[in-house]
Amino acid sequence: MSRTQFGSLTAEPGQRRHGWVSVPGVEPPWELPAVVCRGRVSGPTLAITAGIHAAEYPGIAAAARLAREVDPAQLRGTLIIIPLVNSPGFYERSIYTNPRDGKNINRTFPGDAHGTVAQQVTHFLTTQLITGADAYVDLHGGDLIEALVPFAIYLRTGRPEVDDTSQALADAYGLDYVLAASPDTVRGSSYTAAARLGIPAIIAEVGQQGVCDPHSVSRHLSGLRRVLGHLGMLESDPAPIARPVRLSRFEWMYADTAATYYPVVAAGDIVRSNQVIGELRDVFGEVLQTLRAPAGGPVLFLVTALAVKKGDPLLGIGVAE
Numbered sequence: 110m111s112r113t114q115f116g117s118l119t120a121e122p123g124q125r126r127h128g129w130v131s132v133p134g135v136e137p138p139w140e141l142p143a144v145v146c147r148g149r150v151s152g153p154t155l156a157i158t159a160g161i162h163a164a165e166y167p168g169i170a171a172a173a174r175l176a177r178e179v180d181p182a183q184l185r186g187t188l189i190i191i192p193l194v195n196s197p198g199f200y201e202r203s204i205y206t207n208p209r210d211g212k213n214i215n216r217t218f219p220g221d222a223h224g225t226v227a228q229q230v231t232h233f234l235t236t237q238l239i240t241g242a243d244a245y246v247d248l249h250g251g252d253l254i255e256a257l258v259p260f261a262i263y264l265r266t267g268r269p270e271v272d273d274t275s276q277a278l279a280d281a282y283g284l285d286y287v288l289a290a291s292p293d294t295v296r297g298s299s300y301t302a303a304a305r306l307g308i309p310a311i312i313a314e315v316g317q318q319g320v321c322d323p324h325s326v327s328r329h330l331s332g333l334r335r336v337l338g339h340l341g342m343l344e345s346d347p348a349p350i351a352r353p354v355r356l357s358r359f360e361w362m363y364a365d366t367a368a369t370y371y372p373v374v375a376a377g378d379i380v381r382s383n384q385v386i387g388e389l390r391d392v393f394g395e396v397l398q399t400l401r402a403p404a405g406g407p408v409l410f411l412v413t414a415l416a417v418k419k420g421d422p423l424l425g426i427g428v429a430e
């Protein structure tokens with residue numbers, strides 16, 4: 110049977126319950142706000158997280174809204190929503206990381222019960238939320254310093270029963286691009302860990318630069334409703350969606366040195382391989398490096414901070430092969 114509870118938070122059929130669930134063994138406590146919405150009729154379980162990156166606001170707002178709006182009387186199956194995973198980072202307005210151990214939570218999945226704080230949190234999410242769910246959606250967007258065009262990403266595991274459902278979830282979300290990431294893609298992500306456990310999963314990316322704009326919130330919300338429709342958990346949203354552009358590789362560029370960053374492209378631009386995309390300069394304005402695109406395709410995200418540290422991402426290009 111599919112999961113119908115998260116940690117100590119349970120709901121009876123036809124009930125919606127919300128509360129705070131502490132990650133076991135973490136001191137001071139790391140509390141996860143959680144909502145379990147259980148339909149009267151049994152069916153699949155959809156797990157949703159948001160705010161793994163604490164300043165990606167539209168996903169956080171959309172998850173909270175969905176949790177309030179879904180009527181258990183209309184729902185088939187169980188919806189479990191964690192609208193804000195990185196609660197310690199939220200009030201700090203942390204970019205990428207959490208203030209407790211300085212780690213990017215989305216590089217620590219599937220976690221470790223005896224690891225750092227972030228690894229303990231992701232171990233708890235992996236074992237108590239993702240395992241036992243029938244599908245998993247993790248909401249993101251451009252971080253506080255990132256411009257972004259909406260896209261969904263899933264992992265190609267090589268197992269059709271997982272990959273086909275992940276792709277269908279990504280398509281249902283109704284975003285501009287769908288990226289089918291190869292198995293050698295960044296490890297430690299929510300969706301890659303879930304897919305490796307056999308649970309169809311996507312990350313949906315909408316919104317940017319620390320703005321909680323209503324358009325991005327409603328894009329996340331309508332995507333989630335269409336996913337619920339696709340899974341047969343709610344009456345389907347009849348609004349038609351355009352076919353997404355399919356991409357098969359995510360090429361990131363990183364800063365080789367601490368510098369000031371002057372991109373000459375925007376998020377959503379289609380760049381050619383080897384095209385100049387910007388410069389790294391020192392604080393006097395002296396050019397340190399002319400940056401060239403490592404591949405051709407749409408710029409899915411672009412860092413918009415003038416300041417970059419060595420090793421920081423600069424942009425990500427989606428490649429169709």
Ligand SMILES: [Zn+2]
Pocket residue numbers: 162165249250252
């Ligand atoms: Zn993110």
